[in-house]
Amino acid sequence: MSFFALLWLAALGLGIGALGRAVVKKGSPMATWMTTGVGVIGAVGGGSIIHAILGNGHTFVATLLGVALAALLVMAITSWQRTRGEDS
Structure with missing residues (x-):
């Protein structure tokens, strides 16, 4: 994976994190x-x-999975922290 592809995914991750923050x-x-x-x-x-898994040439699929995984991680950790805070 090229440096620019990683940079693109990192920028998308920042955007997803910011969107998650804005929604919640x-x-x-x-x-x-x-x-x-x-x-x-x-x-x-x-x-x-x-x-x-797929190799080069699947940038669109990699971007979609990256965005989906980022959103799921933000939602899962936020949910986990909320339930942990309520139990205390």
Whole structure:
């Protein structure tokens, strides 16, 4: 995977993290930097997984999976932090 593809996925992850933060607003127990960091990790991780499985030439699929994984990670961690906070 090229450097620019990783940079593209990281930028998408930042966007997904920011969107997740905007949607949840005040009720989010996750810090802003953590939301964007999880978005970047999810996007780059998802894109890398697809690249490892399918190889070069599947940038669109890698982007879609990266965005989906980033959004799912942000939602899962936010949900987990909320339920953990309610139990305490």
